[in-house]
Amino acid sequence: MPTFFTHTLAIFQKDLKTEWRTKERLSAMTFFAFLVILIFNFAFEPGSPIMQSAAPGIFWIATTFAGLMGLGRAFAIEKQNDCLLGLRLTPADPGAIFLGKMLGNMVAMLLLEALILPILVIFLDVEVFAVLPRLCVPIFLGTLGFAAVGTLFAAMSMNTRLQEALLPILTLPVLVPALLAAVESFRGILEGDTLSDIFPWLKLGGAFAGLFGAACLLLFEFVLED
Amino acid sequence: MPTFFTHTLAIFQKDLKTEWRTKERLSAMTFFAFLVILIFNFAFEPGSPIMQSAAPGIFWIATTFAGLMGLGRAFAIEKQNDCLLGLRLTPADPGAIFLGKMLGNMVAMLLLEALILPILVIFLDVEVFAVLPRLCVPIFLGTLGFAAVGTLFAAMSMNTRLQEALLPILTLPVLVPALLAAVESFRGILEGDTLSDIFPWLKLGGAFAGLFGAACLLLFEFVLED
Amino acid sequence: MNAIELSNVTRRFGHLTALRGVTLSIPEGQTFTLFGPNGAGKSTLLRIIATLGKPTSGTVHIRNIDVRESPEQVRTHIGLISHHTLLYDDLTARENLTFYAKMYGLKNKSESVDEALLTVGLADRHKDRVRGFSRGMKQRLAIARATLHQPEILLLDEPFTGLDTAARSLLSDMIFNLRAKGRTILLVTHDLAQGLTLSNHFGILKRGELVHESPTENITETELRTIYERHVGNLTQG
Amino acid sequence: MNAIELSNVTRRFGHLTALRGVTLSIPEGQTFTLFGPNGAGKSTLLRIIATLGKPTSGTVHIRNIDVRESPEQVRTHIGLISHHTLLYDDLTARENLTFYAKMYGLKNKSESVDEALLTVGLADRHKDRVRGFSRGMKQRLAIARATLHQPEILLLDEPFTGLDTAARSLLSDMIFNLRAKGRTILLVTHDLAQGLTLSNHFGILKRGELVHESPTENITETELRTIYERHVGNLTQG
Amino acid sequence: MRRPYIPAFVFGILALIGLAIAPYMALMYAGMEKDMGFAQKIFYYHVPSAFMMYIGFALCAIFSALYLYKKDKKYDIWALCSAEVGLLFCTLVLLTGPIWAKPIWGTWWVWDAQLTLTLMLWLIFVAYMMLHSYSEDSLQSAKFRAVLGIIGFLDMPLIHYATKLWRTHHPEVVRGEEFGLPLDMKIAFYFCVLTFLMLFLAILFKRVSVEKAHDELESIKSEIRDRKAILGQLGSD
Numbered sequence A, B: 001m002p003t004f005f006t007h008t009l010a011i012f013q014k015d016l017k018t019e020w021r022t023k024e025r026l027s028a029m030t031f032f033a034f035l036v037i038l039i040f041n042f043a044f045e046p047g048s049p050i051m052q053s054a055a056p057g058i059f060w061i062a063t064t065f066a067g068l069m070g071l072g073r074a075f076a077i078e079k080q081n082d083c084l085l086g087l088r089l090t091p092a093d094p095g096a097i098f099l100g101k102m103l104g105n106m107v108a109m110l111l112l113e114a115l116i117l118p119i120l121v122i123f124l125d126v127e128v129f130a131v132l133p134r135l136c137v138p139i140f141l142g143t144l145g146f147a148a149v150g151t152l153f154a155a156m157s158m159n160t161r162l163q164e165a166l167l168p169i170l171t172l173p174v175l176v177p178a179l180l181a182a183v184e185s186f187r188g189i190l191e192g193d194t195l196s197d198i199f200p201w202l203k204l205g206g207a208f209a210g211l212f213g214a215a216c217l218l219l220f221e222f223v224l225e226d
Numbered sequence C, D: 001m002n003a004i005e006l007s008n009v010t011r012r013f014g015h016l017t018a019l020r021g022v023t024l025s026i027p028e029g030q031t032f033t034l035f036g037p038n039g040a041g042k043s044t045l046l047r048i049i050a051t052l053g054k055p056t057s058g059t060v061h062i063r064n065i066d067v068r069e070s071p072e073q074v075r076t077h078i079g080l081i082s083h084h085t086l087l088y089d090d091l092t093a094r095e096n097l098t099f100y101a102k103m104y105g106l107k108n109k110s111e112s113v114d115e116a117l118l119t120v121g122l123a124d125r126h127k128d129r130v131r132g133f134s135r136g137m138k139q140r141l142a143i144a145r146a147t148l149h150q151p152e153i154l155l156l157d158e159p160f161t162g163l164d165t166a167a168r169s170l171l172s173d174m175i176f177n178l179r180a181k182g183r184t185i186l187l188v189t190h191d192l193a194q195g196l197t198l199s200n201h202f203g204i205l206k207r208g209e210l211v212h213e214s215p216t217e218n219i220t221e222t223e224l225r226t227i228y229e230r231h232v233g234n235l236t237q238g
Numbered sequence E: 001m002r003r004p005y006i007p008a009f010v011f012g013i014l015a016l017i018g019l020a021i022a023p024y025m026a027l028m029y030a031g032m033e034k035d036m037g038f039a040q041k042i043f044y045y046h047v048p049s050a051f052m053m054y055i056g057f058a059l060c061a062i063f064s065a066l067y068l069y070k071k072d073k074k075y076d077i078w079a080l081c082s083a084e085v086g087l088l089f090c091t092l093v094l095l096t097g098p099i100w101a102k103p104i105w106g107t108w109w110v111w112d113a114q115l116t117l118t119l120m121l122w123l124i125f126v127a128y129m130m131l132h133s134y135s136e137d138s139l140q141s142a143k144f145r146a147v148l149g150i151i152g153f154l155d156m157p158l159i160h161y162a163t164k165l166w167r168t169h170h171p172e173v174v175r176g177e178e179f180g181l182p183l184d185m186k187i188a189f190y191f192c193v194l195t196f197l198m199l200f201l202a203i204l205f206k207r208v209s210v211e212k213a214h215d216e217l218e219s220i221k222s223e224i225r226d227r228k229a230i231l232g233q234l235g236s237d
């Protein structure tokens, strides 16, 4: 009898393999995030201290938008030949399916973040590398919260008439506390705060990730069945 | 023998009717644009003069992203039951198909812009209404250029594996001059410039719209055939 | 005059050759059935005749008009039923047909649409959105769409797919009617018996080559099956 | 023991009632064909049996297990061929099957996969991505996917759609084989003759009601057609 | 099926009486606030609206959970209607707030915790409504909405905490350490809260009864369609 985690792992590996084969999702996400950063440069005075102070916001906006695009694609793959139905035909628990897809999205997001941090350094002239270890904590929490909520809503929006277009509309308002926590922690760390200085924000990010991780895991079942 | 413009009009009317029936595209676009504006507020110091000076940029980023979403949907409709093939089966000129779809997208964009200008006034505290007549010129030019390039690329990206996800990646880099012209004209007008003060920017916007309007009209044929 | 005339048509997709020098003449009024295994190139051939795809080499003439030169003119003569319905889900049955009537530049739009709806038995559902239609109803409307402009040439790519018995006999009757009216019909199907009944000429496509062509007169289903298996073998194409 | 037992199953989609109190028992080893016009509710019924949809009311037992109570347990016994292939386009044939083997928790994964590929005649194409497969090849792989875990119960929803003659006979042979092995098969098709040949029991669904059910023994195709038309009439369902 | 009409009627009458008296209570009976002057009067509408908004969204979450648990259409109707009425009052808060803000703070909007929370709730429940109208399958849409209703409700304290950490601007009178209002204002305020509660319940029950009637009508319609089709078929035999 395959266990919960065998299923999770199988789905996760399949997504990795698909991505490895085509490399389309991660490269499209990175390119898109890069474009968002550039677009910001046009909208504001580039190189000015304003831009620097805005770096945390730009980082998270770019990752969020690119992440939403990646989520949409991740579920478009499952929708293509009704594959999600195929998953539901197997004895896998809905929670295992959720976790497998969520893990795939999280890994994609983390890789994306690793790729665009250097871009931030180059284009916005912010010193990130010195505080990198500290920075990882809020980034991880924010990504976890995003992946949980995003995976749930991506599965939902694929079954509506608007398809992927509904995904940001559902996700962004709910995501506000997580984004705020992530941006403010980032800002604090850039300004030299220690992890304990920004503890309230970390607490918020952790609470969001924990609460919604659990809630989405439980609610995913209702999204899958028809 | 139906003429070029009969076809254009028929396609345009069909899109209007679909939109009128479901109202999904425009409302999703507006909602999304609104979200983009809000997200900006979280990323930056809200209410500060920085935000005000960034208003033109925010306006155009919001419209561009929402517009890309709308374009994606407009062609997703044509893709659904292979309807675009149905259009190509009729004796309509590819140019007429392009123009019909482009007009529909332009009207959606202009409506969207009319809806989010008041939001800008309320949330960013910029005084737009006094300079509204002048403002219409660069907005119209920018929208025209966007709709032309966007329509061409939307038709292209629907035929790739990435589908809508490819659309921003193709469109945004090409759109840079048009966006720059639109943002700078907007900024100038807000600062009290007359149309002749910002003439270089208007010239750029007009040149982009004219050049790419014509180019896309001609190139659309090659996007349609397989 | 030949309704459809292909000469030496080749179509490549990258390294894959879907059609290899197909030469075929279908005179006006003929009902031609094209058989062939999966992936033989049947749909590709139909798309080329419908001006939707251009051949890599070779020429196509529809009613003596070169497709490459004036595709617009050719399109008014052609109706196609493809694997998809080519219908807008959010428009009603009537709106869909009216739109296509406009695109084909029909003179008396509303009468044509009324008549088409009546023929396929959807007159009482004309105000309903296509989204809510069952698969059979959608296929009926697709038939109405394809025949709305009274095309001289009808291309049918597996048109019976998913239809129930009632809708099947409706479509067969329609094909016989059009045949009686002297229209040219090119049908693709995997059902040998049905193809035999409906047509007066048939061909077999295999790996992009037309390996057999003859009238259906005096051929029984068993003979057809023998011919088909001799050419295609009992294996599907890789 | 009954393989499938539905009692008074009703399924509503909003205001549309797709199934109205269907009661049906299929004993183990039976091959049951379900006929019915478009939109009668056949696919809905199959989805409910496959645990993909829940009935609005009524109960479903698969091999005496209540589906509502332990769907996971039921799923290991069931294989489904639906209108779609349920395959990942960007994985190879082997990777697709291996993934499903993992999901079903098969012990000897690679042997099962090898065997399944051999059975459907795709052994030499196992390293190719599904995206490049022709429609028939995809359907073959879908058959392999559905039978990979050797399910006791096989649900086939119009499995012959789009298949060429070779693939059709392959699938028929497969059904006969499984029938001989004592597997339970529930088949949906619009082709009365084929349904009759393949099965030893049949039913007719009309507007969500099971209006007829009887063994196929001693019934000729003409008789079946008469029975079908008496129940369904010559009209498709609105 | 007739039952929901009665509470709707009773609460409606009470709400009408309350609304007739409320302006007197707010404008005449309650004293003038010394700093804000006349603008403060909007308090008697603004704050009760906010309370009703919370009640609406909370009810939506409760009925959503019940729906997911029991799968009874009744709960879906209640959840949908609670969300609608909650959204209505949320919109009222978003309208009365800026009207108040302009004279007091000199601007229509500030990025304050309370305001941001309200706006986000508005957005979440507008998305909820969009989910309602964009779904292809009403059954699936009900489940999706229920999921969003629960998520939105769970998000409320987080958004509140987040925006509060972020920056705050908005007064706290009712929730403050002590309820620092003069007695006349308190009485007027409580009166308005009660009136709004009646109004809330009246609209909710009315909405539910209309939705149920609509639902019934649709099933009758489809029943008629079915019968007609069967008759038509008998005729053709």
Ligand code: HEM
Pocket: E043, E046, E047, E050, E051, E093, E094, E096, E097, E098, E099, E100, E101, E102, E104, E105, E108, E109, E110, E114, E115, E118, E119, E170, E171, E172, E173, E174, E175, E176
């Ligand atoms: C501009 C938009 C505004 C919005 C969206 C808004 C929103 C809200 C909300 C949601 C509440 C309920 C608070 C709770 O109990 O949790 C509330 C209460 C209240 N609001 Fe506003 N408000 C706005 C503007 C204002 C302004 C300008 C004032 C006055 C200066 C004001 C004064 C109050 C007061 C006194 C309460 C009572 C809450 C308490 O004391 O705890 N509001 N508002």
Ligand SMILES: Nc1ncnc2c1ncn2[C@@H]1O[C@H](COP(=O)(O)OP(=O)(O)OP(=O)(O)O)[C@@H](O)[C@H]1O
Pocket: C013, C016, C017, C018, C036, C037, C038, C039, C040, C041, C042, C043, C044, C045, D132, D133, D134, D135, D136, D162, D164
């Ligand atoms: N757009 C395309 N790009 C690449 N290859 C294609 C394309 N269209 C068709 N092919 C290939 O061309 C060959 C012929 O395809 P076609 O669809 O014409 O087959 P068919 O005879 O219609 O088969 P079926 O009976 O399954 O419908 C196939 O091998 C297919 O993979």
Ligand SMILES: Nc1ncnc2c1ncn2[C@@H]1O[C@H](COP(=O)(O)OP(=O)(O)OP(=O)(O)O)[C@@H](O)[C@H]1O
Pocket: C132, C133, C134, C135, C136, C162, C164, D013, D016, D017, D018, D036, D037, D038, D039, D040, D041, D042, D043, D044, D045, E136, E137
């Ligand atoms: N997800 C759904 N949402 C709404 N209605 C549905 C849904 N699925 C099926 N239906 C409706 O239920 C009825 C039965 O559909 P079903 O797909 O079971 O028919 P079928 O017998 O399989 O028809 P076909 O022969 O065309 O495959 C149809 O009227 C259909 O419109």
Ligand SMILES: [Mg+2]
Pocket: C042, C043, C044, C157
């Ligand atoms: Mg084909």
Ligand SMILES: [Mg+2]
Pocket: D042, D043, D044, D157
């Ligand atoms: Mg079906």
